[in-house]
Amino acid sequence: MELKCQYCGLNVDLPFRCPFCGGYYCADHRLPEFHACREIKRSAFVSEERPLRELGKEIEELLYGGEHSKTFLPLRRISSLREIAHLSLGTLIVALVGVSLVSGNPHFLSWQLALFSAAILTLTFIPHELAHKFTAKYYGLWAEFRLSFVGVVITLISILLPIKIVSPGTVVISGEATRRTVGKISLSGPFVNMALSLAFLVLSNLFNAEIVGVLLAQGSFINAFVALFNLIPFSIFDGAKVMWWNKYFWAMAFLSSLILVAISLTI
16 A cells, blocks of 8 residues: 655655654654654653553552652653553564574573573664663653564564564654754664674673674674664665764764674674
8 A cells, every 4th residue: 555655745655654643654754853743742741641551550650659759750751661661572572583593503502592692682772772762862852762563573573584683663752953963863873783792792702612702793793783784874774864964973983883794704
């Protein structure tokens, strides 16, 4: 089915549905801030006051109500139950992909190894998304992680495939931002992956040829590749927004991630 983007009028085969206003948009205008979403502020207010009703009023009362309200006030300012639920489910899905990385390996000897692999992949995805979130909040923007139905389905299918795709959701950002701010927010995710790739690379040398060292080396490659992939200067990728802000910063980041990919492949 083909629909028109409700912002620019472009015909789209697979439009993105905004979780706040319910409209359908093309890839370039899928985020609320890119189609001037009028419902984002109201939705943010609802998520703060009555987050994730399906979890039950008992959970909300336990965390945010009564005598616990002051204790959990800092948590409430950082996140919402809705985001925590989305982030938790996203982490579980990513962890399952991590387990699938070693399930067919002849060295797959124990559940500890499976958990180790799941942890490495989780440390690739979660810090990337949280970097976007907290950088955006640093600049005074509203930002929360949300699962994507299409992303969840593709990620779950990749568990059974040799090629892994880890993209169950994204950080939704709203508010007025300059080109520089958008560029810094976009660069923060790949930057964290590059830092993790370097850390895994150093740790892998401590274990030499042991299976743990092999997994750490794999973690270094995965993080470097995720950074490189996200820095592609096209469409909704982080790279397009970074290049839009500063071509020199984009070039340095892209080259750095490319070098890390090359180094991790030689281990």
